[in-house]
Amino acid sequence: MRFYIVLELVCLAALTAKADKDLRQVFKDWKVQFNKNYGGGLRNELARFRQFKKSAQTIEYINSIQSDWVAGFTLFADMTDEEKAAFTGLKLNDTALESNLEIDPSPLDPTDPEKQYWDMGPVKNQWSCGSCWAFAAVGAMEGRHLKEHGEFRDFSEQTLLDCTFEGRRDGCTGGWSELAINWAGTDSKISHSKLYGYLPIRKDNKYRWSDGECTDLKKPYNNALRRAKPLAYLASYRSRNDAGLQHALATEGPVEVDIYSSWALPFYTTGTYRGDGCGTNPTPNHAVVVAGYEKDYWYVKNSWGSWGYSGYAYFSRGWENLCSISARRKTIEWWPSSEWKICTDTHPSERTPCDSSANLNQEVCQARGCCYDSNYAGTAAQCFIKGKVTIYDDEGKRRVLYASAEEFSQFEFSYYGKAAQVEIGSWKLFVEDDYYGDYKIIKPEDGKVTFDFQSVQILNN
Structure with a gap:
């Protein structure tokens, strides 16, 4: 034996x-x-x-x-619970929380479309600084700017991290997205104008994952928020449910929400997340942006880099208020400026320089603030500004990237998904895929594309 x-x-x-x-x-x-x-x-x-x-x-x-989603070895696989917690950072005022977060479901608005997706800026990584509140604020404002004005602005999370709580607290220990949005729109000394708010683009103040001095107040960067003044506040009690979140997505644009990130969420890779570890109406600890919905799920943009579906997750709608996703959504009022001038208010990085070797006149603006050669026969047609790439992954799910033609010139389409559609000005590129057979195939052997920068036309639409 x-x-x-x-x-x-x-x-x-x-x-x-x-x-x-x-x-x-x-x-x-x-x-x-x-x-x-x-x-x-x-x-x-x-x-x-x-x-x-x-x-x-x-x-x-x-x-x-469970078999609804797949857990895997993500960025967090070697981290302790304390280290993973540093990738959240939402702070809630306990006295401001209603004693009863039980929010009754209500019928969906019949006028809402069956599905809605909003184009968003690139996914970013907050790293081990509890600045999710700043990233969610920026993500929501970037998406709203795209919706309202048709232009992408890569706003600076670092400015919000440095300035929102200047002299009061370290932003890496947590914060509130609505305060960050309101600082950019109305509360900062720079955004006191009646016409526009203040938030520079990222390349002027790059993210350093630490709270520093608010130098913006001493010497402001180029202002990318001249088009509007945003204001954020907690949604009304009656709409703080899944029906209210869907209607906000259908009518307002992308929505900043507070969720509870459980022990399971950091390991999410694919599938529809069903809230394992969330329990019932947990206190939120993380801020994200809901960028769309379908009947069965919410389309959620996170700030953990390439985690999940290249930075996104699909949250199940099989449970009301899953992980508190609809209980504390933020409403963003977007007040456009009637005096925004495209020629003078477009950021210098978004103006394409003309060919200086030709010794011809250079002028700014026309269609969208890009630079063009006024002596050239095409006049305003010889320039580019921003483009977008729509990617479809192995499951046919979609995400959108915005960048300049230079950044897309060596884009690895084959790495990100089975299908890709590129639009920069009037030029369109469709990469071969298994889902949309009518795409025209213009694909180099290595899956990369080179653009002739000075021949891409900006359409005025």
Whole structure:
């Protein structure tokens, strides 16, 4: 009898050793994928691997109890619970929370479309600074600016991080998205104009994942919010349910919401997240943007880099107020300026320089504030500003990227999805896909595209 027990223990040890060896290879490949380079020598490496093993057990458990979504080795796989918590950062005033967050479902508005998606700016990463509130504020304002004005503005999260709570608190320890939006729209000294708010674009004040001095007040950057003044506030009690969130998405644009990020959410990769670990009406700890919806899910933009569907997640609508997603949505009022001038108020980075070697006149504006050669026969047609890429992944789900033609010239379409549609000015490129057979295929062998920058026309639409 003792012989068989010893044999079982030996076999178990052998299986454990093999599993550890296999997991070490997974860990090695994962470090390359996420560019993980640990300091502190072998001891730190072993500590991270032990945490990776814990994550492997959590991932296996999640995938064993449900099949709606897939948990995997994400950016967070080697992090402790405290380190993962640093990627959230929403602060709530407990006295401002209603004692009863039970919000009764109500009928959907029959005038709402069956589905709605809003074009959004690029997904970004807040890293280990609790600045989700600033990223959600920027994401909502970028999406709203696109909706209202048809132009993408890459706003600066760093400005909101530096300035919203200047002299009062460290923004990396958390904050409130509505205060950030209101600082940009009405509360800062720079945005006191009756005509427009203040928020520079990102390249003027790049993200440094730490709260610094609000230098904007001393020497303002180029103002990218001259088109409007935003104002944000908590939605009314009656609309704080899934029906209210859908109607806001259908009529207002992308919506900033506060959610509860549970122990399971950091491991989300694909599928429709069903709120594992959220419980019933938990207190929110994270700010995100809902960028669209369909009958069965919300389309959620996060601030954790390439996590999930290239930065997005699909939250199930099978449960009312899943992870508190509709209980604390923010309403953004967008007050357009009637005196915005495209020639003088367009940011310099969005004006295409003309060919100076031709020694011809250079002028700014016409269609959308880009620079053109006034002596050229095409006049205002020889320039470009921003373009967009629509990507469809293996499941036919969609996301949109906005950037300049230069940034898209070496874009790896094949890496991001099965299908891609590029629109820059009047030029359109359709990459081969399995979902939309009518696409015209203009695809180089390596999946990259080179644009002739000075021949892309801006359409006035």
